[in-house]
Amino acid sequence: MTGPDPSSLIHDLLSGTAPFALIARDGTTVEVLTGDVVDVELLRDIPLTDATGTAREVLALVPFRQVRERGFVCHDDGAPLRCLVVDERVSLDRAETVASLPSSPIPLADAGFDIADEEYADIVRRVIADEIGRGEGANFVIRRDFVAGVDVDPRVAALTWFRALLEHEKGAYWTFAVVTEGHIAVGASPEAHVSAKAGIVTMNPISGTFRHPAGGATAETLAEFLRSTKETEELFMVVDEELKMMSAVCSDGGRITGPHLKVMSRLTHTEYMLRGRSDLDPRDILRETMFAPTVTGSPMQNACTVIARHETTPRGYYSGVAALFTPNGATEGPTHDLDAPILIRTAYLVDGRLRVPVGATLVRHSDPDGEVGETHGKAAGVLGAIGAIPRDVPAAPADADPDAPVSERRPLAEDPAIAELLASRNDRLAPFWMNPQDPDGSGPFAGRTALVVDAEDRFTTMLAHQLRHLGLETRIVHWSEVTDADLDAADLVVSGPGPGDPRDDSPRMAAMRHVVGRRRAAGAPLLAVCLSHQILADSLGIDLRPLAQPHQGLQKTVDVFGEPASIGFYNTFTARVAPGDTQRGMTVGRGSVTTEIVTDVAADTETGDVYALRGPGYASVQGHLESILSRDGMRTLERLIAHVL
Template sequence: MTGPDPSSLIHDLLTGSAPFALIARDDATVELLTGTVVDVELLADIPLVDADGLPREVLALVPFRQVRERGFVCHDDGAPLRCLVIDKRMPLPRAEVLASLPATPVALEGAGFDIGDEAYADIVRRVIADEIGRGEGANFVIRRDFVAGVDADPREAALTWFRALLEHEKGAYWTFAVVTPGHVAVGASPEAHVSARDGIVTMNPISGTFRHPQGGATAETLAEFLRSTKETEELFMVVDEELKMMSAVCSDGGRITGPHLKEMSRLTHTEYMLRGRSTLDPRDILRETMFAPTVTGSPMQNACTVIARYETTPRGYYSGVAALFTPNGATEGPTHDLDAPILIRTAYLVDGRLRVPVGATLVRHSDPYGEVGETHGKAAGVLGAIGAIPRDAAPAADPDADPDAPVAPRRPLAEDPAIAELLASRNDRLAPFWMNPQDPDGSGPFAGRTALVVDAEDRFTTMLAHQLRHLGLDARIVHWSEATPAEVDAADLVVAGPGPGDPRDDASDRISAMHHVVSRRLFRRAPLLAVCLSHQILADQLGIDLAPLAQPHQGLQKSVDVFGEDASIGFYNTFTARVAPGTTERGITFGSVTAVAEPTDAVSNLPAGDRDIPVDVAADPVTGDVYALRGERFSSVQGHLESILSRDGMRTLERLIAAAL
């Protein structure tokens, strides 16, 4: 008995009107999915069961506007959360599908970027100066669109482009075509955003883009790229951001492996893999991980605000995901596995208009024209593959080579010893905590005590809470807007968390609330650990000056002296507390501290001598920038001890908590 005839099936797709999806996830097979289309409002509404309660398979196109489910802002274009409820899945031989697909190039009219090169370079400058430079975040992804008119049947265009991507693009995680009423999406996404299978959640942060020179990449040209500080730190920052998500959905926080190379036809990327265990519904996993920092920025909430400020049009499905929910036969726990690539390197066709959105990750080191070039390279990866622009020429043949000799397959660049050594050396800088197996068991030096982590809108708090549990603390996270005085008073330890913005911004409700949390613990002499933004707030209340840095320390690793021990720590700050160079201690008096809350009666009634307490200061001996503070029942740190950049993070965190307790 033979299987379905791919040629006949492709003919039916071309001439029919039913929705379908074609997905290639390996080198041998193309999956044809057919069914009915249902548009829903929320991720929780994705119809994973039928009327009888039986599980069913669903392919969902999740637009960027779903970030509203997390309370984040966006330009809301009403793009539907579109679900293809699958009634039939047919695996087909890739070679036979390829031979059956149309191959005549699709003509484009009026092709070009909607934002010119100079205008985009100006956006890059403004984001670096006005957003990263004011402490609004570590990195942001701002997009522009390559657009053109298409006078062709949408189904034929979709299948033609799908064939071209199968034939000419390599290294994609998914190559796909999804055709539904009024909308076509065809792409070759290099990046799996999140997957969940048998209780194991995997995320795949990819960052750093090496555009192959004419004739192809070589180990020498790639090595120069891998030595770039900007590209290295860009990858570390997105790994940190995705570890925040992993710590929110996985009981064991997430373990990183890598780095690896993702080699494609025109581009090569660097990537890590993150894995952890979770029992959450896959729709909840998807919600908690919306969306990848590689296409938005960090911290996530503020990144969405910055995107809305600089992108004047909605994103549609760009930076969303294609999420395939497949029944796994489980009777307990999640009933579906999840496979969800990011919707990038994707061409959209709606009402005769082609749109290929592309973005660049803007960091403190970004060169405006370099980021312009990156958007050209990413657009070319799709446009070249589908034949919309000329494809790269093959490397020139060796004139002295024997023309009759068999051609050996090109060795992957990652197998070159020098490249492998460069990749491996990146891990020398990273925290071993996140590279080792993790499973907090409730033991640890602070077992039996509680910690309340106050989230100031940077989900580094999820990583902090995970580390606190490893130290034995029963840690719980509460948003700054929901932290009641009773909760703040009841915890054995309060961790006032990091967040974006200027610690001196009196008009910000969030900054004001964090001042209240810090001062309440400070005046009650209740154990407090203040991190980054909250460290600055604490310093302000202790009468220490605050100042903006000349150059933001976003994603910067430094070795600093923290009360007599050298520590390698990752910094994500634009502002700093600053003392006179050489200062190692200060004296403060509770009655004279500038604070949002008044001292408690118990404190204000103390004799004057009992209200005077010493404060130890760990600061840069040259600049006076304050790295840490400690005093009676409090300590603070400017850096992020939870970051993968904090190689000595756990040791330093334990020391500071011990001081506070």
Template sequence: MTGPDPSSLLLDLADGTAPFALIARDGATVEVLTGDVVDVDLLADIPLVDAAGTAREVLALVPYRQVRERGFVCHDDGAPLRCLVIDERVAVPRAEAMASLPSSPVPLAGAGFDIADEEYAGIVRRVIAEEIGRGEGANFVIRRDFVAGVDVDPRIAALTWFRALLEHEKGAYWTFAVVTDGHIAVGASPEAHVSAKDGIVTMNPISGTFRHPAGGATADTLAEFLRSTKETEELFMVVDEELKMMSAVCSDGGRITGPHLKEMSRLTHTEYMLRGRSDLDPRDILRETMFAPTVTGSPMQNACTVIARHETAPRGYYSGVAALFTPNGATEGPTHDLDAPILIRTAYLVDGRLRVPVGATLVRHSDPYGEVGETHGKAAGVLGAIGAIPRDSTPAAPVPAAPADADPDAPVAPRRPLGEDPAIAELLASRNDRLAPFWMNPQDPDGSGPFAGRTALVVDAEDRFTTMLAHQLRHLGLDTRIVHWSEVTDAEIDAADLVVSGPGPGDPRDDSPRMSAMRRVVSRRLHSRSPLLAVCLSHQILADQLGIDLAPLAQPHQGLQKSVDLFGEDASIGFYNTFTARVAPGTTERGLRVGGVRANGEASGAESPLPLAVDPETLTLDLPAEVAADPETGDVYAMRGREFASVQGHLESILSRDGMRTLERLISHAL
């Protein structure tokens, strides 16, 4: 509905003390939300209904520390899960809101980054060497903060910055200001993390950052960026990570569309859209998708651990979400729709201190000083808009000189979006040639696949690629469950028709509880001669138990696509590994007989199935294994033997163009 006079309404907000939020998301209006603030502990506590059972609209600021709900680690600053329970909503035309909001610049004191450029470059080097280089994950986001002092009434500062972002920062998904007692957040987030409406869940992974050169972006300069291997692989990796989340909350796993361009004032990003069906409560959807890999890394759980090692201060609300829960009138299923942008490109004001956190996605190809520049570029949109740094007054693209006889008063045609340039559109579309068709097509499993009637147990080693694997297994007809490594029992391991021992971060040679548990899963299935498929980390564990050496790669294969020969058939597969099993180059790619399961360091000639009452850790077993290995390096890509198969690559990844075909081949062998 429309409300009172905008000038009086916004003046009341500036002079008052009540909490409020302003949201601009449709390009035409500014939504003014007022109500009461309630802080809660858990996402499940967000008050979507009142005491009488009436559905309420709620805007929740979800801090990064909420990852504790999923058992992940963080620097806990106690930032509240703050809910504005909305009593009144007024829609104000955008132009009228702009005319009514304050516009005088807000002076800043002592402005600058809390971490110097050289120091941040050093952090980048350490993360690449000590984390990515040791198998802890594919990519990680480490932040730094632009900070300054503010000696202006906080509500006036919030309204001023909101107006400035509305005027100067284009391409935002939400432009917003949330003002509550003691805490203010004002931002222009480019990225919708997750939304749910009418049973359709949407995620919007955005990655790859093109910083506009002086004079503005052109098709030629953008094309050079789009050809970058680093930027392309960075986007593919975050799409993989968000597909893990989609597969956890959607019955049909999630379908990819795109890629598209997200053009902003100083930056252009590349993005995909993921969509799937779900009947979960939106609070559960939000929990299962905490938080976006574009602001954390992958795999998600280990990314949180890496962030805690390399960031010395808590994140507050940075990389959390602003989640708007709106009643939808449904009598069955979810009663609220969800719209939740990521809290990035956001300025926070607490106790007279401005903080603008920004981060760069660090991958194996990262250049430390390039990542320093990326943090400056990401901060510049917000800082330029609010006047903390000079605004870029150059046009978005060079403007050709007008003909001498041109009418000087004739209107100038607006610049065509770069995404509509035919060469740019072709470059974007060509990216999909590398991707798995499975994830680009409708894919609701119907249980009629080639392995219908059989059961599969997927053991999760702390990489939610297992959710994508499980989705593919269901497509192949397998009745599939996922169990965490710390919870799986011997009885479950023994009962399944097929056990899929999953991927995970870390060094497979470690003696951690997780590695020991995964070794036991692999060992038990081998000794009982029960069908086993081992993936990535578990493939390495299997190779080790078969007597094949393990070694770190000279360069990690995190997000690398390779075409490899797997038992006489070429397959395009995505790899996310830092370690590899390795045989002598050229000795054999097939028919290799290796010494068996290493528990006591001795080989055995046992050939009969292991009685299930016997502890496999006390026995050894000699097994023949057929090996598919690189003829030059000896790196082992896959193995198969009696009732087992394994693969180093991730057949579930979008980078595995031949993933489903290869998965079916390996399962057929194991079964």
């Protein structure tokens, strides 16, 4: 419904003490939510119904510390899972609302980053060397905070910044202000983390950051960014990571569309859309997708550990979500729709201190000084929008009418050369994830069972989805919970990928060695992937070595037993044989009988790096056949399973 006069309502919000939220997400209106605040401990405690069981609307601010619900580590600052239980919602005209909001600039005192540029660059170097360089993951996001003092009434500051963001930040998914006792959050998030409506789940991975040069972006400068290998692979890696989440919550695994440009005031990002079907409670969907790899890293569990090692202070709400649960009137299935943007590009005000957290995605190609610049660009995107620093004026395209207003100039995404560069990215990707998916139980291995052992990389959810497409009845078991009975009962065991050094003596590595060893000893069908491939190779007497340059998010075309295959690699260690070595023989004794076992080796002809192995009842692959980077992933997976079965 249409609400009251905006100027009257804004006056009441400024002079009152009750909590409220303002949300702009459709381009024409501002939603005003008022009600009571309830802090809860767990996502399942979010109060979606009242005492009578009647569904109600709730806006929840979900802090980063909620990753503890998934068993992940973090610096726990006790930031509350804060719920605004909505008593009243009104819809205001956006233009009229903007005109009613305060506009006087808010002065900042003692402004600057909490971590100096040189110190942050050193952190980047350590993460690349000590984490990515030692196999702990493919990419990690490490934050720093822009901080300043603010000597203005908090409500005035919140509504002033909200107006500035509405006027000067474009391309935001949500522009919002959430005002509760002792805490204010005002932001323009470019990224929808997850939404669920009418059984359709959507995720929106955004990555790759183009900082607009002075005067604004042009087709030429944007094209240079789109040709960057580092920026392209960064986006592919986060799409892979979010597909892991989609495969965990959606029956059809998730389909990707894009890429698109997300153009904002000072930055342009690249993005994909992922969609799938799910009948889960939206709180469960939110739990299984905590949190976006674009603001944490991958694999997710290890990313949290790395963040805890290299960030010395808690994150608060940064990289969490603002989750709006809205009753949908359904009598069956989920009773609420979910809309949850990531809490980035957000300013927080607590006890007179402004905090704008920003982070850079660190990958094997990262340049420390470039990542320092990225944090400056992201902070400037917020600070420029709220008027704390000068705002840029966009540059006009070369063929634009110089007298035309900025609003009438052709968007860069419509430039033919830009559109072609974007579309060309999909030539590298696996058709499997670009097409509609819904496993129907048929397939070449229908009637067989598969057990996937998770070694703390949820690529296993994507693997399981592919296995179901091949007809296998598949379940996933965590390495710490798998039993010998589980291993012995399955027709096929897939020993999964995971982070870390395969030569370690950790409990996880010992458990994965046991999985591989038990299946081999029984002569039972085994497929080993990435980390488990290295463990299998080690059991065959093949050397394991660290790569000189990690292959995190690297696409290569390799020979897999006589057939070329384009595969995505996420490895820091490799099994290695002498160049030209294509077979390994072993004599195995069982009682008084000895057997000669011959293992076929698919390896690089120059380096000897082993890409795949196969022998009696077993096979392995170093690459991730489930990755979007594996154009020939399904074909290769089917070949290897056919061999072991």
